Amino acid sequence: MTQSSIKLSTYQLNGIIHTAVCNLPSWYNLFLRIREQSLYKVSDLSIKFYLKYFKVEEYSWEIDLEKLETFPAGSLAKEWANFYTNKSFSLTPKYEKHDIAHVILGYSTSIIEEVRMCAFRIGAGKITVPEIAYLLIGLAVFPEFAQLFYRDFKLGKSALNFFKWDFRHLLNEPLEDLRALIFSKSSKRFQ
Numbered sequence: 001m002t003q004s005s006i007k008l009s010t011y012q013l014n015g016i017i018h019t020a021v022c023n024l025p026s027w028y029n030l031f032l033r034i035r036e037q038s039l040y041k042v043s044d045l046s047i048k049f050y051l052k053y054f055k056v057e058e059y060s061w062e063i064d065l066e067k068l069e070t071f072p073a074g075s076l077a078k079e080w081a082n083f084y085t086n087k088s089f090s091l092t093p094k095y096e097k098h099d100i101a102h103v104i105l106g107y108s109t110s111i112i113e114e115v116r117m118c119a120f121r122i123g124a125g126k127i128t129v130p131e132i133a134y135l136l137i138g139l140a141v142f143p144e145f146a147q148l149f150y151r152d153f154k155l156g157k158s159a160l161n162f163f164k165w166d167f168r169h170l171l172n173e174p175l176e177d178l179r180a181l182i183f184s185k186s187s188k189r190f191q
Contacts, residue, residue: 007022007023008020008021008113019111019112019113032112061096063096065084074175076167076173079103083099083103102117104182105117112145114134114138119135119152120153120159121156121163123158125156125163126163
């Protein structure tokens with residue numbers, strides 16, 4: 001499978017977002033779903049550990065979906081609220097920045113998309129033990145996507161590192177303006 005031949009789509013099954021590779025046999029996508037399902041279980045266990053040991057200093061935002069819904073259409077806050085539509089999860093304390101990264105970058109929440117976002121984040125300069133571990137696990141479980149992960153890493157290198165921004169002060173800003181600022185270093189845009 002070459003980088004140019006990878007066309008991904010996502011679908012929801014039993015409340016979990018999965019990735020499918022278009023134009024490949026159903027047996028391949030079944031095998032892909034099984035691998036994603038296995039990593040979902042590992043992710044569920046690791047999130048508690050991550051929040052306890054890596055987000056000790058992190059604060060909760062004291063914001064809820066009702067408040068986010070009151071912001072203007074197209075704003076970061078409104079798009080963040082829309083992000084949770086039809087998801088099996090909602091706002092998680094100390095995970096706000098992670099979900100906002102999904103909103104800004106446009107990555108879905110399937111395991112493959114999480115690994116892609118991880119590669120982007122490392123490329124942009126967010127180099128942490130959990131990020132590196134997740135990327136390495138993703139590469140081991142999904143080696144056929146290595147070129148795609150590398151493309152996301154390079155895209156991150158060409159973007160501004162926004163991972164230390166305090167988005168609580170940017171919730172009213174138009175999402176497209178924030179994306180334009182983040183990607184102003186690059187002529188390529190995230191697809």
